[in-house]
Amino acid sequence: KSGFIAIIGRPNVGKSTFMNRVIGQKIAIMSDKPQTTRNKIQGVLTQDDAQIVFIDTPGIHKPKHRLGDFMVKVAENTLNEVDAVIFMINAKEGYGKGDQYILDRLQQVKRPVFLIINKIDLIHPDDLFPLIEKYKDKYDFEEVIPISALQGNNVTRLLDVIKSHL
Numbered sequence: 001k002s003g004f005i006a007i008i009g010r011p012n013v014g015k016s017t018f019m020n021r022v023i024g025q026k027i028a029i030m031s032d033k034p035q036t037t038r039n040k041i042q043g044v045l046t047q048d049d050a051q052i053v054f055i056d057t058p059g060i061h062k063p064k065h066r067l068g069d070f071m072v073k074v075a076e077n078t079l080n081e082v083d084a085v086i087f088m089i090n091a092k093e094g095y096g097k098g099d100q101y102i103l104d105r106l107q108q109v110k111r112p113v114f115l116i117i118n119k120i121d122l123i124h125p126d127d128l129f130p131l132i133e134k135y136k137d138k139y140d141f142e143e144v145i146p147i148s149a150l151q152g153n154n155v156t157r158l159l160d161v162i163k164s165h166l
């Protein structure tokens with residue numbers, strides 16, 4: 001199996017940490033410089049049964065100027081060309097304004113979208129369920145998977161879910 005997965009999410013939610021964990025190299029951090037390209041490959045995961053290319057889609061975030069509107073369109077097109085989209089959030093921060101903007105853009109996306117709730121090591125388990133309910137209310141996610149990219153919890157399960165959609 002092989003395919004492309006787009007990773008989106010606000011800065012600091014843990015996208016690079018996740019990439020470094022699954023790829024096992026410091027690729028994501030090294031490619032974290034400001035970019036002018038519309039998409040960048042974060043990393044390629046090669047396993048016996050699968051090859052997954054992870055791409056970052058920066059243009060989907062709230063535009064700061066008019067040129068940004070065009071970038072948002074480009075980003076939406078990209079998200080319709082991948083096999084699935086990972087929308088990563090920070091469990092500790094909860095639902096925010098920036099999330100709603102991205103979820104609105106995701107309404108134009110016809111590919112499966114997985115909600116990845118990262119940094120679950122920072123919250124009390126009792127706080128997880130209300131958080132999931134809050135987001136499920138806002139968007140029809142294909143899957144909702146809580147992980148800790150830093151500690152590795154549930155990351156294998158996330159990869160299995162991704163593979164099942166390739």
Ligand code: GDP
Nearest residue numbers: 011012013014015016017118119148149150151
């Ligand atoms: P990015 O901007 O989305 O690429 O976020 P980074 O991967 O650079 O992570 C931002 C910060 O969050 C770093 O200090 C990470 O160590 C931390 N971080 C990432 N994932 C986790 C996690 O699962 N748990 C905790 N406690 N911290 C995390």
Ligand code: MG
Nearest residue numbers: 015016017032
């Ligand atoms: Mg990063």
